[in-house]
Amino acid sequence: MTEPHDAAARRAVAPVICYPVDTLPQPNLTLYAAARATAVKVSEVQVEPRGAACFRADAGQFFRISSLGGPQVGDLNLWNAADLSERFYSGKTRALHGTHITRGQRMWSSLPHLRPMATITSDTLEWYGIDGFGGSVHDVIGTRCDPYTGNLLAGGQYHHCCHSNLTRALADETGLPLADAERHVHDVLNVFMCTGFTRDTGQYFMKASPVRPGDYLEFFAEIDLLGGLSACPGGDCSAQHSSDTATCHPLLIEVFAPAPGALDGWSVPALNGYDGTHGRGPAEGSAR
Numbered sequence: 001m002t003e004p005h006d007a008a009a010r011r012a013v014a015p016v017i018c019y020p021v022d023t024l025p026q027p028n029l030t031l032y033a034a035a036r037a038t039a040v041k042v043s044e045v046q047v048e049p050r051g052a053a054c055f056r057a058d059a060g061q062f063f064r065i066s067s068l069g070g071p072q073v074g075d076l077n078l079w080n081a082a083d084l085s086e087r088f089y090s091g092k093t094r095a096l097h098g099t100h101i102t103r104g105q106r107m108w109s110s111l112p113h114l115r116p117m118a119t120i121t122s123d124t125l126e127w128y129g130i131d132g133f134g135g136s137v138h139d140v141i142g143t144r145c146d147p148y149t150g151n152l153l154a155g156g157q158y159h160h161c162c163h164s165n166l167t168r169a170l171a172d173e174t175g176l177p178l179a180d181a182e183r184h185v186h187d188v189l190n191v192f193m194c195t196g197f198t199r200d201t202g203q204y205f206m207k208a209s210p211v212r213p214g215d216y217l218e219f220f221a222e223i224d225l226l227g228g229l230s231a232c233p234g235g236d237c238s239a240q241h242s243s244d245t246a247t248c249h250p251l252l253i254e255v256f257a258p259a260p261g262a263l264d265g266w267s268v269p270a271l272n273g274y275d276g277t278h279g280r281g282p283a284e285g286s287a288r
């Protein structure tokens, strides 16, 4: 195909950031750190390799995901504990914060809610930055390994992809039938996973996670949360997933509650301020 005469000039146009975040409401990390210093552990659950578990963290509590035993990637789903239709919105989180998230950044909820569900308050892999391949950790660019894509690419019936693990865990936690629970499973935060896009073909890549036992990612729950975490069958995701080939390890989830009064001045984020009428007036617009 011949290029237009001004192709070089068109390619040379400088990019602009789609969503400058200087007007985003900022978390008060100083207050969160002071509250965390008073917190005590209220629960913990271990996620078995190639399995998933649910956990609950009330608004104002902290939850920590830790590596145990060896390098392991986790796939995290978050729901509003009182309304499963409000759930983590990977795509908009990516649009706001970039391809990978770390301390001070937030997991945002689906439309029409679009508010912070959780804020990352500690990340022991923050030192990793962006490596020479363009890779980094804790991405919001992947989806979750699932048996449908596995079947599409390789055939077969594999039952321990993160999608299935999260489906079983949510069904067990809520009592929902498996098929109903499956509809609530969504694109994840890839905890500890090291990923990027190749510059030559733009393809999604993964590489061995730099996580080591003792590393953790800790969050502040901005609303009452139900969480689901799968210990991916890909293990450290250095070679393949959607199979029982990789060496896998457990993950630990711990929930911590600050002392009463430690969060004075903080409140649960309000639902998004858009009125939901979409140009049709209040009678026809969605009731908010």
Ligand SMILES: [Zn+2]
Pocket (backbone or CB within 6 Å): 075, 144, 145, 161, 162, 163, 231, 232, 233, 234, 241
């Ligand atoms: Zn997975």
